[in-house]
Amino acid sequence: MNDFYPLLKWIILPPLAGFILNGLLGRKFLGEKWGGWLGAAAILAAFIASCLCLSDLLSLPVESRLLRDTLFNWISAGNFSIDFALRFDPLSAVMAMVVTGVSFLIHVYSIGYMRGDKGFNRYFAYLNLFVSFMLILVLADNPILMFVGWEGVGLCSYLLIGFWYEDEKNAAAGKKAFITNRVGDAGFLIGLMLMFGLLASQGIFATDFATLARNVNLLDGKIVLGFGAPTIIGLLMFFGATGKSAQFPLYVWLPDAMAGPTPVSALIHAATMVTAGVYMLARMSFLYALAPRALEAVLVVGCFTAFLGAVIATLQSDIKKVLAYSTISQIGYMFMAVGAGSYAAGVFHLTTHAFFKALLFLAAGSVIHGMSGEQDMFKMGGLSKEMRLTFVLTAAGCLAISGIPPLAGFYSKDLVLEHVHAHGIPILWLTGLATAGLTAYYITRLLILTFLGKKNFATHAHESPLIMTIPMVVLAALALTGGWLGSKYLLTFLDPAAATLSGADPEAHRLMLISVVTALAGIASGFFFTIPVLSEALALKFRFAREVIRNKFYVDEIYEFAIIRPLKWTADSVFFGFVDSDMIDGLMVNGAAKLTYRAGLIIRKVQTGNAQLYALAFTGGLILLLYWIM
């Protein structure tokens, strides 16, 4: 353990500097030539810094692997004292490595992908900013600082989704992402408030994770709204995670988020940001240990989302949308792992997923780049000849995600399913398995529609330049080997105690076999159902189901009509139209004013100008006074 480890901040600072340089000076001084490389170099520096930190961390004994650094006291008022403090333990080390590593590759890729874009420097500024926020999220030593990163990555996601802001749709997608995330954040914040409030009532005011973990059992036995306090806090924070990690019911923003540049989708909406929810749950595992019912909910929601995402992915025609729903589904797996109690498995899958999904997205980007912006798979086909390298890399990614051994996806997914099975609810395990099959199916479908079969377009597609393909190759290598490496080193590093669990299940091998078979079946059906005649016949036969799935079960529409429209209507007609304009302003404020004025108008009528009447009033007043006095 090291509480004063100054190197830590050098993980965050380079990307931040990159952001400032690119943001302020970019257009005028750096231009395209330097801006991209500067951005990439910043991330590389961060990556190197995290490697150095990691090596220092590894040199520590297993029980006390923790590096901390407090930069300054951030907020201090009353009982609150929140430090800008960083923490580097195995969990954040893994995350930092993944984030900086994958980010670096994607930055390099972006130099090629974004070439010639008017907002080139802005793009890299945003991307650097994103990485620094992501690193703050990952390295934060207290939930509040984590929240800074949490919201910050949301902001960058908003900015990058709406990067091509001239299209209203892109800007709208960015807004949707931000607001949906904010809904989740409300849960996160309330959860934190509840936790801090309850702890403060026990005299615990510090907010760092270590203190929280040490004192979390003080919450045990506290009842809030009929639930145990840890359970309800856990649920609230998980609600926050569903927003950031695109889980049911807040997943709706992610498909729309594909409006951003494809490398952004790869980095933010596949590899890093969306997995923040998983990371957060892992970080708060000490809390969830006290809240089995909350974990149950995590498991169920993850399982449901995984299945739902996979089902919707099967019928999407936009190549990025398929990957988006696939991401939703895969993150569902991670939550299943977490829900089953194995944070290590969740983070393991997070890691492998980062590799292969980033690879798939970059490959998709390569295709889109090669097709000059086309995203509809039905307008592709036969690309394998023209984009050979991309095809090979995509195929590797597809196999990895399908769970074919010995690729990365196989190891992690299988571990997840194993834990779910061990958790003991068969239906969940079966759903997970079915999802695996579906995954293999839709990814094969993607591969076939894009690269194999008939060429459905007139123009010529071209292979991407080296600067784009090299990162993909690196990622592919990771996707191929990451699983094996991970299962060998990562799991023990993350969770030394639970390392033995893997393979302990006597049924492990059987389960493994089942899932491999399922994956193969999925791939086979992918080939089978993409035969044009067959797919058309099926489409006719299950028209209704097909429509429902194609339209994503109308969830967006349901939200629109059940929540947004009524809320807007309430705001427009009830609150503003009626309450504000008519009741408060019209009736109460101006009404009172008008009433007073009217009263004046009426009373002045008494003043008729007839002096005799005045005398009468005089007499009347006199008589009244006399009557009063007598």
Next chain:
Amino acid sequence: MNPEMAIYAGQSLAIPLTLVLAGLTALFIPIITRRDDSTPGLVILTSSLILLTFFPSSGTAFISMFSGALTLSPFTNYLWPFFLAALAFTALISLHARDGKPGSGEYYFLLSMAALGLIFMVSAGELLTIFIAVELLSVCLYALAAINRSPTGAEAGYKYFLLGSFGTGMLVMGFALVYGTTGTLNLDAIKLALAPGLPFHPLTSAGFIFLIAGFSFKVALVPFHMWVPDVYEGSPTPVSAFMGAAVKAGGIVVLYRLFAITAGAPQFREIFWALAVITMVLGNLMALPQHNLKRLLAYSSVSHAGYIVTGFFGGSEGLKAALFYLVVYAAATIGAFAVVAALEKDERGVMVKDLAGLSGRHPYLAAAMTLFILSLAGIPPLAGFFGKFYVFTAALRGGCTWLVVIALLMSAVSAYYYLRVLVAMYMEHEPAALEAAPSRAMGLALSLLALIVTALGIFSGPLLRLAQSAAIF
């Protein structure tokens, strides 16, 4: 009587006599010189200014003269200069205004006689003196209201006269009843005669009611106020200013003495309470929809009478506050009427909307009017606010919480009609309907009044101390 006192008494008596002389001079100069110029006005102005220098800085003596008919006291030492100043300002405005008809000696004569009436009224020790003073004042004002011989002036004059004589009848009846049941005309003796704690004789009560009604008429408390808007509107504007500022003050003083005499009886307190409330409420409400500026100011003066009566409930603090209030209120009222006089084309005065764009054409006139209006509205740091503050503080001390709350609420309501004047001057840009060429006299009067209204706000201490020394009975 020691020599010092004698000198003091002599000096004091010289004041009314000089005023009479000045009035007569003003009356006769045009007849003698047969010239139609501003000499009479200047005579009144200079003589009142000279008289203003007569007053010792602290007149603490109580001198009863003519077997109690007149009383000199710190009280009169405060109010006499006040009336003289009001007279001076009115004369100054009249010098400008076409109503003043520079040559009309009788106008200035009547004005100075009205002031004389006021001077006697506040120093009266007896009911009889009060009666004579009131009549001197009233008869002069009847004539002043109609002095332009215009139809509106005639209507205003006849209304004032008719209702005034109706009120006089009431007053005399009141005097008769009070005298008959207490056996004396001397105010102090009357107070002594009314044994504290014992209920009044019904006829005594009735007599006081008649008196209260009669002086409420002069002060314009609702429902005895109804002549006020018509008369203020129809009279020559400087006369309206004088009525609003000085005449009201005289009435208030007498009303306060009645209040002080009857204070032993709770019903009388209730009566004053009720009069104050309905005056404030109705006066302000009726002012809201007014379009004629003079009429608006008339209603405003009605409501201000209500505020001052509120101060009665504060004992000697209240009197002090009321005395302070009278001065700041008078300054603002004369000022506001002076602006009307500077702008008006006929004696019906100026419509509020005619002021549109005044700030552009006559920024100083508009600025002065702003100060007067804001002072009347009681916005700090102008004097009007401090007047209200002292009065309401005194009333609260007297335990009249609700009265003060109502008064404060109504003064917030009054902001509406006062602000409308500012709206017209500064925020509406209709083409000019009124062109004014304020004379030097008017300019002087306005700047002095504006200075008073501002200075008495921030530095209200000295005048307040004067009022304090005066508020002894």
Next chain:
Amino acid sequence: MNFIDANLLTVIIMLPLAGALALLLVPKGKTALIKNMAFGLSAAVFIISLRLYFGFDETNAAMQFTVDKPWLPDWGINYRLGVDGISLLMLMLTTFLTPLAILASFDYIQEHQKAFYAGLLALQTGMLGVFAALDVFLFYVFWEAMLIPMYFLIGVWGGPKRIYAALKFFIYTMLGSVLMLAAIIFICLAHKEQFGTYSFSLFDFYRTAFDLKTQLWLFAAFALAFAIKVPLVPFHTWLPDAHVEAPTAGSVLLAGVLLKMGVYGYLRFAVPMFPAAAQSFAPWLAGLGVIGVIYGSLVAWSQPDMKKMVAYSSVAHMGVIVLGISAFEPAAVSGAVLQMVNHGLSTGALFLLVGVLYERRHTRMIEDYGGLAKAMPGFSAIFMIVMLSSVGLPGLNGFVGEFLILFGSFRTYPWLAAAAVLGVILSAVYMLGMYQRVVFGPVRHEENRHLPDLSVREWGYLLPLLAFIIFIGVYPAPFLRKTDAAVKAYVSAAARQQDSAAEGQGSAADSSLTNKNVNPPHSYKAGRRAAKERR
């Protein structure tokens, strides 16, 4: 310098007024001189006020830089001035915003320039006076007097409905404050009864004891005046009208400073004077605040006019702040004070930005814009940051305040704080929606295609705001430290509970605000205990 240091507060407060009078002497035609003079003066005031800021001893809870000179000695009315941490920040906010507002008016105001700048400076005196007055009467005088320049600013230089808005603003505020005047007088008289002397000193007011019923009435009178100023729903309808009609500088100062006076009133007057009543009213205040958050946000969402939207967003933000101050929890109150500054900065900046657009296109309708990012990238970037600050994004100033308020008040009012979180989320809905429609998307109106980006002058008044928006977000500690002692004093004053009412004059005299020894912070438990006792 010696003179300035010796009379620092007086100089700061009165210099603008003197400047306003001096401006009136400048010949009408010399507009450049008038502008420069006004800006120079207000900048000088800001620079002088820095001496205040840096000379302030933050470890000391007592009033500093105090002035106490008799004014109307008969009534115990003195010219008493002084600052503690809370008023220090408010004063700095005022002196900081005024030069920016003046700078923003250089092109906007074309008519009666002399009067305009004189009015702004006079307004500044009023605002500064309100924050520095330690004599309740003096406070009231400033409080009301400030209405006059603001009334003219709205009424003369405002939009089409300016007269209605100005009248409404004036009369609404005055209606609220006259009752406060009644209460002030009442307290002074009670003080005389208890101690034998007239005094309008704030500390003497603290000392004056009342039974609970009287306290409730008096508190209500104060609370109404401040609630109108804040404004709390349902007393808020003057605000949108005033904001929409006011010229940019007027809106900036109205939102930036005037609204704070309401909250400041609670902090300085209503609550410490009547702690027991405040304790029983607090849940209602907090409730109204939270209603304001949600209601204001929803109504803001349906506004087609940018200024009106920002006005309603102010209702929402001020609601959060009121929740903070009525929680009587140090963190929440600190957050509220900081949030007052934040709101002044971010909403001030928003109004300035709307003004930038208005000067170019003479419309404030969201519909009339769109796709501005292309033509005005600098504007869009600043707008983005300001908007995010208003939304409460971590890393920017808005978050720190909101966070402290929400987390702090959660200990006292869990449900209300949770509900306020929802309101905070709604702020993203309307702000982002507005931003998207104005800045993003295709250029919908041809005339917007070639709008010029920010000029040097516009950068000049936006960048300082931006700098503080970011600085406070990243490192709020210096500001929080300034307020710490004052906030603790406030919380312990509020915690005096019925002691003062029950024990009478003697013990109440050791009001912590007058003493340097501050009681230990009001803890969560104590709040709970108090709540229980109330039941």
Next chain:
Amino acid sequence: MPFEHLLVLSFVLFTLAAAGFLTHKNIIVLLMFAELMLNAANIALVAFSKFSGALEPQVFVLMVFAVAAAEAGVGLAIVILLARSLKTLNIDTVKNLRG
């Protein structure tokens, strides 16, 4: 005649005069009713004088006479002015100033 009777006479006369003032329409007549009110009050004064034997009320009465005369003089002048400019003495028609 006992003192009370005089007083009652005074009150009755006063009331009648006031009633007349309030009901008649001609301004001259109103003026006369106003004078009648004064005289009714005078009777009361005289009655009290008789009751107490003091002379002050009688002085008062004399003063009232004088004042009434002055008042009537000014009043009639105004009424003549009114009659000249408005050509009417009906009180119901003279109401240009109102509201």
